[in-house]
Every structure is written in structure tokens, then in C-alpha cells.
Amino acid sequence: MRRSLLFIPSNSPAMLQNADIFGADGVIFDLEDAVSISEKDAARTLLDTFLTMYPLNKLEIIVRINQIETSITSKELEKIVSDRIDTIMLPKATKESTLILLNQLRNIEHEKKLTKKINIIPIIEMATSVLEVSDIAKVERVNGLLLGAEDLASDLEVPRTLESLEILMPRALTILAAKAHKIDAIDTPFIHKDDDEGLVKDAKFAKQLGMNAKACIHPNQVEIINEIFSPSMAEIHQALRIIEAHERPENIHKGAFSLDGKMVDKPIIDRAHKLIEKAKAWHLL
Amino acid sequence: MIKNSLNRMILEGFTPYGDKHPNSCLKINHRPSNNTNKQLRSITDAFDKLQIKDGMTLSFHHHLRDGDFVLNMVLDEIKKRNLKHITLAPSSIFPIHEPMVELIKHGNIENIVTNYINGPVAKTVSEGYLKGFLTMDTHGGRPRAIESGELMIDVAFIATPAVNSFGDGNGIQGPSQCGALGYMMSDLMYAKHRVVITDFMTEDLLIKEIDGHYVDYIVQVDKIGDPQGIVSGTTKPTKDPVQLKIAKDTIKVMDALGLIKDGLSFQTGAGGTSIAVAEILRKKMIENNIKGSFASGGITSYLVNMHEEGLFNELYDVQCFDLEAIRSYRDNPKHHPMSASKYANPCHESVLVNDLDVVILGATEIDLNFNVNVTTDSHGYLMGGSGGHSDTAFGSKVSIITSNLVKSRTPIIKESVTALTTPGSTVDIFVTERGIAINPKRKDLIQKLNEVSFPMMTIEDLYHKSIEITGKPTPLIKSDKIIGHIRYRDGSIIDTLYQVRK
Numbered sequence: 001m002r003r004s005l006l007f008i009p010s011n012s013p014a015m016l017q018n019a020d021i022f023g024a025d026g027v028i029f030d031l032e033d034a035v036s037i038s039e040k041d042a043a044r045t046l047l048d049t050f051l052t053m054y055p056l057n058k059l060e061i062i063v064r065i066n067q068i069e070t071s072i073t074s075k076e077l078e079k080i081v082s083d084r085i086d087t088i089m090l091p092k093a094t095k096e097s098t099l100i101l102l103n104q105l106r107n108i109e110h111e112k113k114l115t116k117k118i119n120i121i122p123i124i125e126m127a128t129s130v131l132e133v134s135d136i137a138k139v140e141r142v143n144g145l146l147l148g149a150e151d152l153a154s155d156l157e158v159p160r161t162l163e164s165l166e167i168l169m170p171r172a173l174t175i176l177a178a179k180a181h182k183i184d185a186i187d188t189p190f191i192h193k194d195d196d197e198g199l200v201k202d203a204k205f206a207k208q209l210g211m212n213a214k215a216c217i218h219p220n221q222v223e224i225i226n227e228i229f230s231p232s233m234a235e236i237h238q239a240l241r242i243i244e245a246h247e248r249p250e251n252i253h254k255g256a257f258s259l260d261g262k263m264v265d266k267p268i269i270d271r272a273h274k275l276i277e278k279a280k281a282w283h284l285l
Numbered sequence: 286m287i288k289n290s291l292n293r294m295i296l297e298g299f300t301p302y303g304d305k306h307p308n309s310c311l312k313i314n315h316r317p318s319n320n321t322n323k324q325l326r327s328i329t330d331a332f333d334k335l336q337i338k339d340g341m342t343l344s345f346h347h348h349l350r351d352g353d354f355v356l357n358m359v360l361d362e363i364k365k366r367n368l369k370h371i372t373l374a375p376s377s378i379f380p381i382h383e384p385m386v387e388l389i390k391h392g393n394i395e396n397i398v399t400n401y402i403n404g405p406v407a408k409t410v411s412e413g414y415l416k417g418f419l420t421m422d423t424h425g426g427r428p429r430a431i432e433s434g435e436l437m438i439d440v441a442f443i444a445t446p447a448v449n450s451f452g453d454g455n456g457i458q459g460p461s462q463c464g465a466l467g468y469m470m471s472d473l474m475y476a477k478h479r480v481v482i483t484d485f486m487t488e489d490l491l492i493k494e495i496d497g498h499y500v501d502y503i504v505q506v507d508k509i510g511d512p513q514g515i516v517s518g519t520t521k522p523t524k525d526p527v528q529l530k531i532a533k534d535t536i537k538v539m540d541a542l543g544l545i546k547d548g549l550s551f552q553t554g555a556g557g558t559s560i561a562v563a564e565i566l567r568k569k570m571i572e573n574n575i576k577g578s579f580a581s582g583g584i585t586s587y588l589v590n591m592h593e594e595g596l597f598n599e600l601y602d603v604q605c606f607d608l609e610a611i612r613s614y615r616d617n618p619k620h621h622p623m624s625a626s627k628y629a630n631p632c633h634e635s636v637l638v639n640d641l642d643v644v645i646l647g648a649t650e651i652d653l654n655f656n657v658n659v660t661t662d663s664h665g666y667l668m669g670g671s672g673g674h675s676d677t678a679f680g681s682k683v684s685i686i687t688s689n690l691v692k693s694r695t696p697i698i699k700e701s702v703t704a705l706t707t708p709g710s711t712v713d714i715f716v717t718e719r720g721i722a723i724n725p726k727r728k729d730l731i732q733k734l735n736e737v738s739f740p741m742m743t744i745e746d747l748y749h750k751s752i753e754i755t756g757k758p759t760p761l762i763k764s765d766k767i768i769g770h771i772r773y774r775d776g777s778i779i780d781t782l783y784q785v786r787k
Binding site: 017054218219220223 | 753
């Protein structure tokens with residue numbers, strides 16, 4: 001379950017050491033854009049050692065590798081894929097590169113006799129990715145889509161703006177594809193790290209559109225994102241009422257019943273259960 | 286050597302911490318001056334007039350902080366005259382006082398009594414060059430020692446930014462403004478002789494914080510300090526995400542305990558985390574329309590803002606950390622100066638620290654019994670001192686220590702601290718980036734936090750977490766040579782200081 005995913009550069013020991021203290025639901029250890037080409041090898045070794053030696057609090061461990069077409073990706077996967085990580089984040093994803101990654105993961109998992117299956121979060125950050133987003137979403141093990149607005153804006157040859165009108169359609173398409181395949185829709189990071197007000201506005205808008213999580217590039221953003229993407233106390237209260245009403249003897253076998261004069265049916269009950277599950281996981285109950 | 290109640294070895298002949306110091310609160314008489322002809326041309330003249338000689342005790346305040354020229358001028362005169370066996374009693378020692386190093390090594394300066402020591406002098410003393418003894422006091426303990434006669438001062442050299450011809454003075458006028466002059470008051474009233482050193486003479490003093498009746502001599506010099514160093518101290522909130530998390534969590538635990546309410550009295554320091562705590566508290570108080578009673582201690586622009594926004598009705602100021610604090614002290618009628626004695630002297634009936642609801646403090650080390658070290662680093666080098674740490678921890682209703690759990694790959698929690706500055710019995714809450722521990726002795730706080738399901742850890746949990754990260758450090762093997770001791774605010778000895786192993 002995700003609300004916030006925090007990017008941590010894999011070449012910074014001080015930041016690695018504190019990756020798990022900010023309350024992010026997942027940490028994305030970055031081997032791509034945050035690491036210069038001359039430091040890629042060192043960062044890979046540092047991250048591997050860190051994950052072996054360092055006891056991290058319970059959270060999703062995600063590694064953003066380099067683009068699948070580059071020569072470094074195979075080395076990265078060989079080194080990094082292990083039972084210690086949960087997910088690989090794939091930059092500049094296309095349907096083809098996602099499938100290549102899937103096969104590589106299967107091979108490495110088999111060779112290393114891993115006890116778990118590694119998930120995939122493709123980043124939708126090219127015009128091609130947007131057009132293929134539904135096909136990407138349906139690839140096995142893809143359990144979330146991250147919209148990457150900065151690279152996408154470059155690809156679209158438009159400036160990134162605070163209003164984000166230029167990514168409205170890609171945002172919507174990413175959300176639709178994710179929801180259609182019942183996986184997470186993860187919003188692009190808000191890169192103005194000192195603008196809390198802007199972050200609140202941006203995250204609220206993304207949530208309103210249907211995003212259920214947001215990536216972030218600075219630890220100080222985690223708390224705001226968690227707050228916005230968590231169910232409110234009113235929502236939790238209402239979900240508990242729905243579940244309690246459904247479990248009454250007179251309603252338990254009904255397909256639909258009435259609460260406060262409104263019809264409650266299976267999708268609403270399911271959503272209430274899901275919301276309560278999240279609230280429990282995030283210690284809101 | 287004998288053990289005190291905290292199991293620390295101390296020298297025989299001193300009152301061990303935990304025992305009652307028999308003469309802790311004796312009171313010697315004020316010593317007003319009879320002198321009417323006060324003007325002298327130089328510090329050399331002051332030495333001649335007062336016949337300053339081998340073995341005397343000279344005192345100083347630290348309001349000019351790391352911009353202080355006055356102590357160095359006096360050191361220069363000691364050097365010229367090759368005086369020996371001098372005891373220096375500055376309320377703090379900063380890196381700018383490096384010239385003291387040579388005089389320590391040559392035996393001119395034999396003993397030091399201070400509340401805080403940092404920089405090259407701290408290194409020199411740590412390495413065992415001081416031929417006599419170092420006594421580390423607290424901000425409240427120093428005036429107690431002076432007023433009881435335990436620390437007898439022969440001559441107090443009092444740097445004063447503005448002085449009139451009678452010897453009255455203040456810290457808010459002239460080119461070397463430093464604001465409130467709280468730390469010099471006991472020196473002024475109880476030293477055998479007082480020399481005021483200034484670089485600004487005026488008959489139009491805005492206030493008279495120094496009473497000229499106690500002043501024997503006035504010396505005007507070109508410059509008493511460097512304004513850049515005088516208003517030192519970080520006066521911006523930290524942007525470091527780890528420290529910011531600690532600051533946010535500090536406010537969360539205060540909130541959960543119901544401490545953020547009307548009438549709140551509060552003290553915090555001038556470091557980045559402390560200011561972040563003040564800034565987050567400010568937002569919380571505005572959000573909930575809360576009006577505090579007072580903020581105290583070293584005053585920063587952040588506390589000034591809160592006062593001017595009506596969040597704290599009064600400020601009690603023992604020293605100003607920045608220009609805004611000086612401006613406020615000059616302009617705001619409810620921004621009060623206070624002496625170190627009024628601030629924290631344990632022999633005074635109504636000291637301000639006893640009225641504090643919450644104090645936020647730092648730590649270099651903390652042990653499993655919540656004892657805190659702010660005097661040395663983990664290698665035994667002197668790098669600070671209590672200042673008001675022990676005083677405010679003792680007096681406040683809730684004392685909160687904030688610190689990274691791991692600093693420079695060294696765990697902050699020890700089985701036993703390298704030097705013990707503040708007893709764990711006066712420390713209530715320890716906030717780190719990886720969790721918050723409450724002193725088990727504060728059952729009331731634990732119960733309150735349990736009632737609101739506030740997440741807590743034990744200090745043992747935090748210790749094990751830090752060891753998981755760093756591994757268990759090799760214990761420091763202390764040398765046998767004693768260089769001094771830490772004197773608790775009541776005059777008892779809380780710990781012994783040893784020379785570092787080279």
C-alpha cells in the first residue's frame with residue numbers, strides 16, 4: 001500500500017543511512033538520474049552493501065535502475081536483484097522494455113533462487129509510454145505506474161509549469177490505465193522542494209484526479225503527501241459505519257441496503273473495507 | 286577518590302553529588318566601590334593600580350562571545366608581566382581566546398573556572414597542559430560560587446559596550462553592542478575590584494544595567510570586540526531533514542502531553558534544531574490561538590518574533606544571540622534582562638528556571654539512565670559545558686533532549702557517558718529521528734502518552750537500534766591524569782575530567 005515514495009540517491013551514504021526514518025511507505029534507491037555516469041559503479045556497490053548490512057525499518061524497497069537499453073542495466077540487475085528488494089522502477093518504460101525487464105527478473109530470480117517475485121513500477125515519461133500505458137500496465141508483476149512529468153515535458157517539448165496543464169492528459173491516462181488494471185497510480189514528484197503550499201495544491205489535485213500515491217524528491221515532502229493521500233478521519237468513520245451496517249443480521253445477506261437514505265452496494269462495501277485496511281496499515285486507527 | 290551517588294569517581298575533599306554541600310549557599314557581602322576617580326588610560330594602568338600579581342583570580346563575562354577582545358587584552362598584559370599561577374574565571378571560553386594556549390603552556394594561567402570551553406583552549410586543557418585544575422560550572426552554579434565566596438574574584442574585567450563617566454553601563458549602545466549583560470552581575474557585585482572596559486563613552490545611557498557604584502575603574506580602549514563574532518550562533522532554523530524531523534517530533538510529543546497551552550513558559554537554544562522547534566511551535570500556537578507566558582534564556586530573533594506577535598507575553602533575557610534580540614531588548618518593555626543569578630542560581634528562592642514548563646536541550650552523549658554529557662566529545666576532548674543545561678533541566682517541569690541517534694557514525698547513546706554534565710534524574714524526554722524515549726521515572730508522562738496512543742520507545746530500544754547501525758564502539762579508555770571536574774549547580778561534584786590519551 002502506497003501513499004509516498006521517497007527518492008534517495010544511491011551514491012550518498014548519509015542519505016542512505018536515514019532513508020527509513022521519514023515515514024515514506026517506500027524508498028526509491030536511485031541509480032539513474034541522481035547518479036552521474038562516473039559514479040554508477042560505485043553507487044551500485046554502495047547500495048548493494050548498504051542493503052546487505054543495514055537494518056531498514058519495514059518499508060517497500062524500490063530500486064530505480066537505468067534505462068533498459070543502456071549497457072549498465074544488466075550489471076545493475078545482476079547485482080541488485082535479491083530478496084532484500086521488493087520492486088524495480090523502470091525509467092523510460094515502453095511495453096517492450098517492461099517485458100524485457102520481466103524476463104530478466106525471472107532469469108535472475110531463478111539463478112539466485114530468490115524466495116520472492118520482484119515487482120515492477122514502470123515510469124511513464126515519454127510520449128510513447130503514454131500511448132502504450134494500458135499495455136504497460138497489464139504486464140505481469142507491474143503493480144504501479146509512476147508518471148514522470150519532467151522527462152515527459154521534455155519529450156513533448158513543452159515547459160513544465162506549476163499549473164501542470166501540459167500533463168493533464170498523461171496524468172489522466174496513467175490513472176485510467178492503473179485503475180483499469182487495479183494497480184497503483186503514482187503521481188510525479190513536485191520538484192519545488194521549499195514550496196509546501198505548492199506541494200499541497202499539486203498533491204490534492206492529483207488525488208482528486210485519481211492518483212493514490214505520489215513520489216517525492218525531498219524528505220520534508222513525505223509528511224504532507226502522507227497526510228493528503230491518507231483517508232481522513234471522516235472517511236474512516238464513514239467506512240466503519242458502512243461495514244458495521246453491512247454486518248447487521250438484516251443486511252448481511254443483502255446485495256444492497258440503505259444507510260442514511262443512500263444505497264450501499266458491493267463496490268461501496270469493498271471500498272470501505274479497503275479504506276479501513278489502509279487506515280490500519282498506516283496506524284490511523 | 287570516592288564515588289558519588291551516580292557512581293562517578295571524584296576527588297576526596299569535595300562534596301560528592303548527592304550529598305548536601307555544607308556551604309553551598311553562604312552569602313558574602315556586596316562590595317560597592319569607594320573610588321571616585323575612576324578613569325584609567327589603559328589596562329596596564331589597571332594592573333598597576335590594582336597591583337595584580339601572581340596567584341590572583343581574574344574574571345570575565347562572555348557576552349562578546351567569539352568576538353571578545355577584552356580577555357585577550359588582559360592575557361597580553363599577563364604575558365608582558367610574566368605573571369604566574371593566575372586563575373582565570375571567564376563565564377565561557379571561545380575559539381577567539383586562543384592566546385590563552387601559550388599562557389597555559391608556560392604556567393602563567395594555572396587554573397580555570399568556567400561554564401563552557403570550546404576551541405584551541407579546550408584542546409590544550411584536554412591534552413593536560415593546564416598545570417592546575419579546571420572547574421566546569423553551570424550558569425546558575427557560577428553566581429552561586431561567587432556569591433558564597435567559593436569562587437573569590439580579585440579583579441573582574443567587565444567588557445561593556447557603553448559606559449558613562451561614573452561607570453554605569455549597558456550592552457545596547459556603541460559599536461560593540463551585545464544586548465543583555467546577565468552573566469556579569471555577580472562579578473560586578475562580589476569581586477574585590479571591578480574594571481569596566483569599553484570602547485564607547487557616553488553620558489546618555491538609554492538604560493543602566495551596570496550600576497556604577499560597584500565600578501572601581503573605567504578603561505576606554507579602541508575596540509572591545511568584533512561585532513561579527515559577538516552576535517554569533519545559528520539563528521536560522523535547520524533545513525537538514527533529519528534535524529527537522531526531530532524538531533517536528535519534539536512538537537508532537539509536547540502537543541500529545543498537552544504542554545502547548547495558554548500560559549506556556551518555554552526555553553530553547555540558538556542551534557538550528559532549537560530554532561526549528563521554536564518555529565514549528567510558533568505555527569502551532571498561532572493555529573490554536575495559544576498565548577504563552579514567557580520565553581527565556583539566550584534570546585534569538587525567533588523568540589522576539591513570537592513575543593511581538595503576542596505568542597509570549599514576556600521575554601527574560603540573560604544574553605542576546607542576534608541583532609534582532611538586541612533591538613527588541615532596547616525597544617520592547619516586556620523584554621527583560623536578568624542576571625545569571627536570577628536565571629538559575631540554586632540558592633535563590635525564585636529563580637526563573639523553576640518557572641519553566643518546557644526546555645529543549647541538546648546532548649553530545651546520553652546514557653541508559655538519561656545522564657547527559659555536553660562537556661566532552663566521545664573521545665574525551667572538552668568541547669562545551671553545561672552552560673544552563675543542568676540548571677534548566679533541573680528547574681523545568683519537562684526537559685526534552687533532542688539529538689540525532691547517530692552522529693558522524695558514532696551512536697549518541699552510551700552505556701555510560703564519557704563525562705556526566707546533567708543528571709538523568711532531571712532529564713525527562715529524549716527525541717531522536719528514530720523514536721522518542723521517556724525517562725521511566727516520569728510515569729506521569731508515560732501514562733499521558735499511553736492515553737493518546739503516542740508511539741514511544743525505551744532508551745534501551747534506541748540504544749540497540751543505534752548499535753545495529755554502527756556496531757558497538759570500543760569503550761574509551763581514560764588516562765589516569767585528572768585535569769579537572771564538573772561542579773553541579775549546588776557546588777557538589779558530579780564528575781571528574783581526565784586528560785585525553787594521545
